[in-house]
Structure formats: structure tokens, C-alpha cells
Amino acid sequence: MFNKTHTKYIQSLHHKKFRDENAVFIAEGTKVVLELLDSREFVCQQLFALNEWLSDHAKTLQQYSGMELFAVKDFELEKISMLTTPNNVLAVFKKKEPVQTLPVKGKITLVLDTIQDPGNLGTIIRTADWFGIENIVCSHACADMYNPKVVQSTMGSLARVTILYTDLEAWLQENSAIKKYAAALHGKNTSELRGVKEALIIIGNEGRGISDAVMQLADEKITIPKRGEAESLNAAVAAGIIMSAVG
Template sequence: MVTKNQIKLVVSLKQKKYRSQHGLFVVEGEKTVNELLQWGLKPFKLFVDDSLNAEGFKGYELVSKTLLKQMSSLTNPSGVLGVFFMPEAKKNEDSDWMVALDAVRDPGNLGTIIRLCDWFGVKQLICSEDTVDCYNPKVLQATMGSIARVNIIYTNLEAYLKNTTVSVYGAFMDGEPVYDQKLPSNGILVMGNEANGISKEVSALITERISIPQFGEITTESLNVATATAILLNEVRR
């Protein structure tokens, strides 16, 4: 039976400070929850709507639709909710490409970028301390389970880049066209804030400024950061 304290704990995990305090985060949806289990993330508690066919749900606690809605961040809960322990960040490997984010604030953008890293086989995502929390419920929804396969660290991005031994590529509107670049087998791709791009402090540490050429006649302000990341990672792998 689910206790009031358990419900209170799950609800509190909607806020970053409580996720950090308890080292726990919430994921919703049968596919995503089972994917995290499959990839070895450690569950704290698993809940399933008791009106669903419970066969095949091993280790889940049955709860009423009303209780699940209390715990859920969704307007229409999916019926499956998992509370997981945050995985420990793995040792950084710089033998391949990495992505670094400088103050990316939109949860949907971060979630999509995590999914892109997974798609393109980028195992390491480095986030500035002011980038949105990767365990934000909206981020987790957008990752579609990819969070289990990408190692994410939050750190002082300037200090990190100062100490790296690999080439640092940054996305800028006035950079050299990426299609003209001979990209190395490893490096760091830095993507900036949605409104302001890469900060001056981080820009000073970029060794190669690259851009995505525009072919349309009408000038748009810029590409969405997640869209730009997809195009640049495609070039990295191509």
C-alpha cells in the first residue's frame, strides 16, 4: 500500500532541489520506464495504474488512477510511473566526440539533444551549471529513454574547456561553413543558449568557429539549438 509520505516524496521530485536532495527522479510511460530498467538504472519505486492489465509488470506496486494522477506531472498520466536513483556520472572519455551545452534553458531542447547524442553515438554530454536540469520531467519526456545511454555531467564549462586536450568547435552565425571543414575523429562541439548563443567567456576558449550555411533568401534569426545540433552531429559522423 502506498503511504502518504511516499506520495509526498514523489510529488516533491517535480522540484530540482528535492531531486538533488534525495538523488531520485521520476519517469513516466511504460516504454520509457522499462527501457531504463533494461539499461540498468536502479529503481526506487515503480507504480502502475491498477485498472491496467498488470500481467508482465514485475516489481510494480498497483495504485489507483486517482493516486497516480496526484504523483504524475502529466495532465493525462500514462498509467506507469517509475522513481529511479540518479546514476553516478562515469569517467569522461575524450577519444570520441562530445557535446557541450552553454546555458541551454529549454527542457524540450535539452531532451532532444540527449536523444540526438544517443542517435549519433555521442556518449558524453557536458552541461554548464546553468543549463536546465536533465532530470526535469519535461526533459525526460523528450529523451524517450535516451537518458539511460548518455553520460551527462554538470560542471563549470569554462574550467572544463580550459583543461581539455581536444579541439573545441563552437556553433556561431558567423563561423566557417561546417561543410568546408575536415573534422577530426574526436573533439567537443559547443552549442549555446537559445537567445544569446555561446557566452563571451566560453567563446574565448573555442578553437574552431563553425556555422550552418543558410540557403534560403529570407533571413531567419537563427536555427533552433536542437535542430542545429542535429545538423552538426550529422556532419561530425559523416
Template sequence: MLTAHTIKILQSLDKKKFRQKYNLFLVEGNKTILELPNSNFKIKEIFSTEPNNFLSKDVQFTQITENELKKISFLQNPKDSVAVCELVEKSEFIDKDFQLVLDGIQDPGNLGTIIRLADWFGIEQIICSEDTVDFYNPKVIQATMGSFTRVNIVYCNLVEYLSKTENINVGTDMEGENIYHFEKPRKINLILGNEGNGMRDETEKFLHKKISIPRFGKSKSTESLNVSMAAGIILGQMFSK
């Protein structure tokens, strides 16, 4: 049974404040839910319109109606199941050789796409400034297509972190070195800035190298590439060598 009280709590989980209050977030769709047991994320309860096909007996399972699913899903077209999961508190982390560092990414779709890219390229860790959009946001979780279970995502004070890391900090800049000629350092932080304003000045101070994607179109009116597309093209290039 899905009580009105539970519905109210689950519906509140699109807001960071309530995810933190209840220490919960939602994962939707059997495909992604089935990947959770191989990750650090613990499922508290599953609500599904289908009978229990999830193997584990440890997880509380409740079969619900399509109508009930609509009430708790954040999707326009709800899938089969919703898993209520516990947040994982991460504070300590050790640098990996190839990391993404996000300085104030705001759009959930962009963060989700970047997490999915990291997973594709086998990048294990993303370090986010404290004001980067929360990856437990249901739109981010959805856009990652399950990749959030395979990439370690940490939030920290970027200035503090960048002043200590031994990786080479590389960021994009219109005047930067052409990515097609750029020699990737062995230990690298690829830093991506906010959608509208780019990187903060205090982050830029820590850059060791600047790179740019050349534009081949001749019109000066052409808009810069979106941050997640730029990330894809840069990663595609860096992994080509």
C-alpha cells in the same frame, strides 16, 4: 497503498531542490521503465495501474488507481506507470572522441531533444555547464524518450573543463566556417550555447574552430534555427563523412 505523504514527496520532484533532498527522480511509462535495468539508474519503487509485469522481484511494486496515477504523474496524459529512481552522482569522467558540450541550455525540451539526438548519433557523453537545466527534470526525462539511459550526462565548471580537455572545441558562430566544407577533427567537443544569448564570452575564448549553418532562404528576417535543430543539422553533416 499510496499514502498522502508519498504523494507529497513525489509531487515535489519537479523541483531540483527536492530531487536532491530526497535523491530521487521520476521516470514515466513502461517502455522507458523497462530500459532502466540496462542502465546505471536504480529503480526504488514502481507505481502502476497495471499488474506487475516487471520481471525483477527486487523492485518494490504498488498497483494504484488511475486517479492516484494522475496525482503523481507530471504528464498531461499520464501513461501506465511511474518509476521512482535514485539520482546517480557523477563527478569523474574521461573525454570521449565525440562529445557535446552545453553552455547554459535552459529549455527542458531542448535538452531532452539534444540527449535524444546524441543517442541517435551514438554520442556517449554530454558535458553541461553547472547552470544548464537539470536533466533529471521530468520534462527533460520525458523529451529524451528513454535516451537518458544511454548517454552519460555530466555537469561541471566549464571553464575549468575546457582549459584541460584535449579535444578540439568547436562552436557555432554566424561568421564561422560553412559546415558543408568543415573537416571534422578526430577528437571534438561540439559546443552549443544558451537559447537567447548563445555561448558565454569565457566559453568562447576556448574555441579552436567556429562553424556556421548556411541559410539558403533570402529573407534577412528569418530567425536563427533553434539550438536543438541546429545541433541536429550539424551532427547530420558531421556524420556524413
């Protein structure tokens, strides 16, 4: 039976410290929860949902063993939800073991330098999934991939895109044989990337762009042609445009 202990536990998982300590994360909403379950990339430990939702998805839930199911009321779900308007279901999933290496040969790999906004990171992951980009490399200063806002923004793509957190400068030096393109305000038109099959594409911080140290390791700067008066593009939007250009 759902109780105050569950409430306190779920609320603690809104914070990275406790997600790390327990090696779990939370996901909310029918689409996200069912996609993560269906992927079998993540093990679901606990699932909290309204009675009607549990009834509607009873057959589906029978496929997944080992998780605890809890029927909760609207006000109980509201207490544990991160959403302004709580959905019908919230689940606690076990994190995957962190990856130590990623294959970059013959692939387009996205490299993120200090993307700190969880919504941006989640959108970039989802967009990478759309364009078939399997791997993303993040600096340690990027938002946590298991932040509830990141998980929510990915809409399930978290199960299909592999993410490595690492010392970006060291990693780029280790992979110096792969051509590195850095998104900047001035550089080669992104349209010239069409047909590129192997590359590291670097996207910088929302406000400061790519750090000087990382920029020095890039082989070439690329830019999205500007026609209007906006000073810059949102990092997730820029990443999407560049991924589209490569594709």
C-alpha cells in the same frame, strides 16, 4: 498500499531541491520506464502503475528485484504525474553517482553552454544517442538532467549518454589539446566537419548563444548554412544538424 504520503513524496520530486535531497528522479511512460529498467544503469525504487499495466508487464517486472510495486487508480496517477495526459506508469529511480571526468580523446564530445530549456536538453541527449555520441559536458547553468521533462524527452537515452556538469571555462582550458568548434551565426560551413573523429562541439544558450568567455576558448566558429529568413535555429535542432554533419 498507495496513500497520501506517496502522493506528497512524488509531487516533491517535481522539484530539483527534493530530487537532490533524496538522490532520486521520476520517469513516466512505458517506453521510458522499461528502457531505464532494461539498461540497469539506474536502480528502480518504486513503480506506480495501473492494474492492467502491472498485469501486462508482470513477467518483465519479475526480472528486477528490490523495487516496490504499487497499483494505482487513474485519478491517483493523475495527481503524481507531470504530464498533461498521464501515462500508465510512473517510476522512481535512484540517481547515478555524478561523473567527475569524461574521456575526450578520439571522440566527438558535445559541450552545452547554458541550455536551460528541459525539452531542448532532453532532445539533445536523445539525438546524441542516435548519432553515437557517448558524452555530453554541461555548464552548471544547464537544465537538470533529472528534470522530469528532460527524462521524458530523452525517451530512455539518459541511460546511454554520460553527462558531466562542470565549470565550463575551466574544463575547456584543461582540454585545450582537443580542437573546439563553436556553433555561431557566422563561421565555417558545418559540412566541412564531415569525417572529423575528435572534437569538442559547443552549443550555446537558446537566446544568447555561447557566452563571450566560452567563445574565446573556441578554436573555430562553425555555422549551419541559412537559406530562409529565420533569425536563428532552436538549440536542439542546431545541435542535431551539427551532429549529423560530423557523422
